[in-house]
Amino acid sequence: MTEFAPQDAGSLHHGPSGAPFRPTLRAVDFRLSPMGYCSVSGNSPIDHELTVVIPAYNEEQRLPQTLQGLQDYLSRWGVDYRVIVVDDGSSDGTSELVSDWGRYFSIVRQPNGGKGSAVRRGMLQATGRIVAFTDADLPYDLDALRNGYDQIYDHSVEVVFGARDLRESTTTVSRRLGRQIAHEVFRQCMRVLVSREVGDTQCGLKIFGRRAAREVFSRCVINGFAFDAEVVYLTHALGLSFSRIPVTLVNEYASTISLSRHALPMLGDVLAMRWRALTGRMRLDSPLLPEETMVVETPVVDVLTERRRKAA
Secondary structure: OOOOOOOOOOOOEEOOOOOEEOOOOEEEEEEEOOOOOEEEEEEEEOOOOEEEEEEEOOOOOOHHHHHHHHHHHHHHHOOOEEEEEEEEOOOOOHHHHHHOOOOOEEEEEEOOOOHHHHHHHHHHHOOOOEEEEEOOOOOEOOHHHHHHHHHHHOOOOOEEEEEOOOOOOEEOOOOOHHHHHHHHHHHHHHHHHOOOOOOOOOOOEEEEEHHHHHHHHOOOOOOOOOHHHHHHHHHHHOOOOEEEEEOEEOOOOOOOOOHHHHHHHHHHHHHHHHHHHHOOOOOOOOOOOOOOOOOOOOOHHHHHHHHHHHHO
């Protein structure tokens, strides 16, 4: 169990813009071992409030505009933030670009392992109190990020999913008809296999409290584009509270995904995930990582044990 020690009540935390912010908390620090596990490196402070994780593969052209957009918005907001770009084996200058951006931006390099692998590594390495990930082209208006952050900060929920299918969601760009049709077909499949409550599993904006992020991403195994569906499924399976928020699409959804090439592999990954769940190999009732390295504020295993005791 992680013990939290708030700073003195009169101590204000300041973000990069110099604006006063809320008190920080102290917790166990996590780092990734070469095997991908989270390992404890000793007690150290949570040194910021919000971590934004960006998976990137050959994003030298689009990334400067994304990083500038994040810097401008988060600095105006006044939140104490860090941005982690996970370079998934790029062959261009992605890593060098991020390294030159400034102290609030960092790069994590890994061999090419897929978008799911990159997001998982960044989310487990993040040390912010609240952790989010979005796409390298920053496709959504960042007001949605702030909306989700506020809900988690106020303890309303533990996880927030961006949702393009909500009535309040809007778009300022046109999307190709073929992509819209393919997206709708895949979405209906996910309603059957993953969640009837989260209709848009693939929206590239998801926000988590620190505990929830570690509980979910320490159990994720899908490395490809279907990892989003796995994240939604695990959120349900672990009993984490969640909400959905509308988003505004501000950039053409131009990811490396090709629905013609990736739809069937994605569906195969989701079916394999459901098989793991049915055969009991998802290990939801105990930490996936070794006990000495899986340190969270409120272990899910305790929550599940208490539910079963009450139901007995």
